[in-house]
Amino acid sequence: MGRAKAPCALIVMGVSGSGKSTIAAALGERLGWRFEDGDSFHPASNVEKMRAGQPLTDEDRWPWLNAIADEIGRVCSRGEQIIIACSALKHSYRNVLLRGRDDVRFIFLKGTQELIADRLAHRKGHFMPSGLLTSQFNTLEPPEASEHVITASIDESVEAIVDGIVRQLKIDGGKSRAV
Template identity: 75%
Template sequence: MNRPDKSPCALIVMGVSGSGKSTIATALAERLSWAFEDGDRFHPASNVAKMRAGHPLTDEDRWPWLEAIADEIGRVCEASGHVVIACSALKRVYRDVLLRGRHDVRFVFLDGSQTLIADRLARRKGHFMPPGLLDSQFRTLEPPQADERPITVSIDAPVETIVNNIVAQAQVRTQSP
């Protein structure tokens, strides 16, 4: 069932805050006719309050959040569904929790410079993640390695181009409406 060559049932769009996870994941889900979930909605209220106050999350803060997202991936995939999830997944250990040994889930790494992302964050309004936490996000980031089979795309392109690059690399088929 979980063969490495199996078409993915879930794509997790990952990267630091401000890299465009929600924007790209939403556009990708629409393009593939898959469901979309924003990983932020799985955060307990205490995590959101902590980030809003300008404090970075600890690993202990993240475990329940990651487990909740992994539960959703399992639910969707076991029901033969498909989902695109926006989730930072900054460390390999976090990605391992999300995968739970599955081979039918792929990570899409949105790669961009800290300067570009800081500029985007400075213009973003109404998000709970303050720009001041970007340094901690980059310190925490462990870019996915080749053995994780990531789909890596540059964020320095229009949304449509980024989505086209992801679809070409993921080799997924769109779902019939």
């Protein structure tokens, strides 16, 4: 596989509690790119299911993933950039998000289950209960290099994580160079 195009979309991925929204928002601010939380693309039925402590099935996820992929397509076709926080736990989910594009990059936020469980225990006002963390780790298929992924450890400060991602993306002032 050749080199990927400069990205028009970054998908910050990982299990619930890994810091996807926080890192994606900070990265968007740093780069001047629009940020969207993938959770906002969930239908109400998915949110209610998760709030009730029920893991989503693949059938629940397909419409959500397709809605995110549609948004990526709209943004990229206008020559704009977007950063989306989205769990994207399985290869098949990431394939739906990509739709064969080579101008979308994944940022995998990696951390131990213990660290993330501790974070979830202290998080307020989020619909995802900490009890679903084990199912998220069981579902997680870590991305492979062929998926144009940047892996970032979550055991650093937000600023340090964003600095490392920007360095690896080779993005300066909101515009991409070769990646």
